[in-house]
Amino acid sequence: MPQKTIDEINAKIKSGKSVVLTAEEVSKMGREKSAQEIASQVDVVTTATFGPMCSSGIFMNFGHADPPIRMQEVTLNNVEAYAGLAAVDVYLGATQTDPDNPKYGGAHVIQELIEGKSVHLKAKSTGTDCYPGTSVDTQITKDSINELYMYNPRNAYQNYPVATNTTNRHIYTYMGSLLPNLNNATYSTSGELSPLLNDPEMETIGIGTKIFLGGTTGFVSWQGTQFHTTKPKNEFGIPLENAATLALIGNLKDMSSEFIQAAYFEQYGVSIFIGLGIPIPILNEDIAKAVMIRNEQIETTICDYGTTGHPAIGRTNYKELQTGSIKIDGKKVRTAPMSSIPKARKIAASLKEWIEEGEFTLSEPVQAFPKGTSLKSLNSQGDK
Amino acid sequence: MKKKYILSFNQDSVNKPVTYDLIKNFDIKINIIKANISADEAGHLLVEMEADQENMEKCFQYLDENRVEYVPAENRIIFDQEKCVDCGSCTAVCFAEALTLDPETRELQFHPEKCVFCKLCTKACPLGLFEIRFNE
Numbered sequence: 192m193p194q195k196t197i198d199e200i201n202a203k204i205k206s207g208k209s210v211v212l213t214a215e216e217v218s219k220m221g222r223e224k225s226a227q228e229i230a231s232q233v234d235v236v237t238t239a240t241f242g243p244m245c246s247s248g249i250f251m252n253f254g255h256a257d258p259p260i261r262m263q264e265v266t267l268n269n270v271e272a273y274a275g276l277a278a279v280d281v282y283l284g285a286t287q288t289d290p291d292n293p294k295y296g297g298a299h300v301i302q303e304l305i306e307g308k309s310v311h312l313k314a315k316s317t318g319t320d321c322y323p324g325t326s327v328d329t330q331i332t333k334d335s336i337n338e339l340y341m342y343n344p345r346n347a348y349q350n351y352p353v354a355t356n357t358t359n360r361h362i363y364t365y366m367g368s369l370l371p372n373l374n375n376a377t378y379s380t381s382g383e384l385s386p387l388l389n390d391p392e393m394e395t396i397g398i399g400t401k402i403f404l405g406g407t408t409g410f411v412s413w414q415g416t417q418f419h420t421t422k423p424k425n426e427f428g429i430p431l432e433n434a435a436t437l438a439l440i441g442n443l444k445d446m447s448s449e450f451i452q453a454a455y456f457e458q459y460g461v462s463i464f465i466g467l468g469i470p471i472p473i474l475n476e477d478i479a480k481a482v483m484i485r486n487e488q489i490e491t492t493i494c495d496y497g498t499t500g501h502p503a504i505g506r507t508n509y510k511e512l513q514t515g516s517i518k519i520d521g522k523k524v525r526t527a528p529m530s531s532i533p534k535a536r537k538i539a540a541s542l543k544e545w546i547e548e549g550e551f552t553l554s555e556p557v558q559a560f561p562k563g564t565s566l567k568s569l570n571s572q573g574d575k
Numbered sequence: 576m577k578k579k580y581i582l583s584f585n586q587d588s589v590n591k592p593v594t595y596d597l598i599k600n601f602d603i604k605i606n607i608i609k610a611n612i613s614a615d616e617a618g619h620l621l622v623e624m625e626a627d628q629e630n631m632e633k634c635f636q637y638l639d640e641n642r643v644e645y646v647p648a649e650n651r652i653i654f655d656q657e658k659c660v661d662c663g664s665c666t667a668v669c670f671a672e673a674l675t676l677d678p679e680t681r682e683l684q685f686h687p688e689k690c691v692f693c694k695l696c697t698k699a700c701p702l703g704l705f706e707i708r709f710n711e
Contacts (some may be wrong), residue, residue: 205599239684241660241662242662243662243701295702340579363698367664367667367699367701368664368667368668368695368698368699369667370668371669374665377664377666377667378666451701452660452702454701455701455702455703456701457698457699464660464662464701498706512679513681515666515676515678515680516677525666525667525670526674527663527664527665527666527667527668528662528663528664528676528681529662529664530662531660531661531662531663531664532661532663532681533661533680533681533682534660534661536681
C-alpha cells in the first residue's frame with residue numbers, strides 16, 4: 192500500500208512536480224481507477240465551499256487616539272461591535288445589524304473593509320485616569336488600522352440537512368424562502384467538493400491546517416462550534432446530518448470580496464457567504480478512497496422547517512438534489528442550493544493552481560480534533 | 576410576434592373592455608397573467624400578446640387612443656447579474672422557470688421573458704439583486 196508523508200508531498204510541491212486534482216476531478220477519476228492507483232498517482236486534492244455562514248466575524252485593533260480612549264460602546268457604520276476587550280480591540284460579528292436598517296449589518300461592514308472602503312467608527316467611554324478620552328468619531332479603512340483578521344467560530348459544516356416546509360404557511364429561514372405545502376426544498380453544502388465530506392474522519396484536517404480563506408491563506412484554528420462527530424453515518428462514512436465544523440482564521444486585509452459576500456435573508460437577518468478551500472494530502476489508500484466520494488454517495492436528511500424541532504421526513508443525496516427536484520412522500524419537490532458551486536469550483540481550482548505553482552505547501556495538523564463529541568442543549572428556564 | 580407587456584389604465588380607461596376590443600378587432604391572442612386595480616382605480620395588466628406585425632401596430636394605436644400605457648414587461652425587471660454569486664437561492668421560488676441553474680456549470684440562467692411578476696425572487700435573493708415593478 193503506497194504511503195506518503197506531508198514532507199514528501201511538500202518537496203514535490205516545491206519542485207513544481209506535485210499532482211493536484213480538485214475534489215470533482217478525483218471523483219470522476221475514481222470511476223475508472225482504484226483507490227490504490229489514485230493514492231500512488233495523486234498528491235493533493237483540493238476541496239472548497241462558498242456558502243452563507245452566520246458564525247463569522249472580525250477582530251480589529253484601531254490604534255490609539257490622542258488622548259487615548261478605552262472604548263466601551265463602539266459602532267462601525269452604525270453596527271455595534273463588541274468592545275468588552277482591551278481599550279481599542281473589538282470583535283464585529285457578521286449578523287449584528289444596524290438598528291436603523293435591518294438589512295445592513297456586520298457582514299456588509301466586513302465586505303466594505305475588504306474592498307478598501309472607508310467605514311464610520313464611533314466610540315464612547317466614561318474615561319479613566321490612564322484612558323481619559325471619552326469619544327471618537329472618525330473614518331477608518333483597512334489600511335489605517337492595525338490588526339484586522341477574520342475569526343469564524345464555525346464554518347465548513349460537514350453536511351447539512353435539506354430544508355422543506357410541510358405547513359400551509361410560507362416561511363423565511365436561514366435556508367431561504369420555503370414555500371408552503373412541500374413546494375420547494377433547499378440544501379446547503381457543495382457535495383463532493385465540500386471539505387469535510389472528503390475527509391469525514393478528519394485524518395488530515397486538524398488544528399493548524401493551512402487553507403484558502405476568502406482569497407488568501409488562512410488556518411484552521413480549532414474545531415468549530417457545535418462540533419458533532421457521532422451523528423449516524425451511511426455505508427460510505429458520510430454523516431447524514433450536520434456534524435463536524437471548523438473554526439477558521441485569516442488576514443482580512445488580504446481577502447477579496449470575490450470570495451466574501453454579505454447577504455440578507457428575508458425575515459431572518461444578515462449573514463455572510465464565506466469562500467474556503469482545504470487541500471487534502473493523499474497520504475494513503477484510505478484517504479484516496481475518501482476523496483473519491485461522489486454526489487450520489489453523499490446522503491443527507493430532509494427536515495421539515497415548518498414544524499418545531501425540524502423533524503426528519505426523508506433522506507436524499509446530492510446527485511438527486513442537483514437535478515433540481517427530489518421526491519418527498521411521492522411528491523416531486525423543486526430543489527435549490529444555498530451555496531454556489533461555480534464559486535466553490537473557482538476556489539478549488541485556485542488552490543490547485545497555488546499548489547501546482549509551488550506557492551502553497553501543506554501543513555501537518557498541530558493537533559487532531561477530539562473524537563466522540565456530541566451536543567448539549569440549553570435548559571431555557573433554568574433551575575428555580 | 577409574441578411578447579409580454581404591462582398595460583396601465585387610468586380612471587377613464589379602467590372601465591373600458593380593452594381586452595375584448597383587442598381580441599375582437601385586432602385578433603390578438605392575449606393571455607392575462609396578472610391583473611390589479613388599486614384603490615385610486617388605476618389598473619395594471621400583465622399580458623402576453625401574440626399577433627402579426629400589422630395587428631400589433633393597430634393594437635398599439637388603439638391603446639394610445641384609449642390612453643392605455645404599454646411597456647414591454649422586461650423593462651420593468653432589473654437584475655444586477657454582475658453581482659450574482661450563483662448561489663441558486665432564487666431558483667427555489669421561481670416556478671415560471673425564469674431563473675434556473677445550468678445543469679453543467681451550475682451558473683444562474685436568467686430568462687426575463689418567462690417572468691410572471693410574482694416577485695418571490697426579490698425576497699429570496701440574499702444579495703437583493705432583483706427589482707420588479709408591476710404596479711409601482
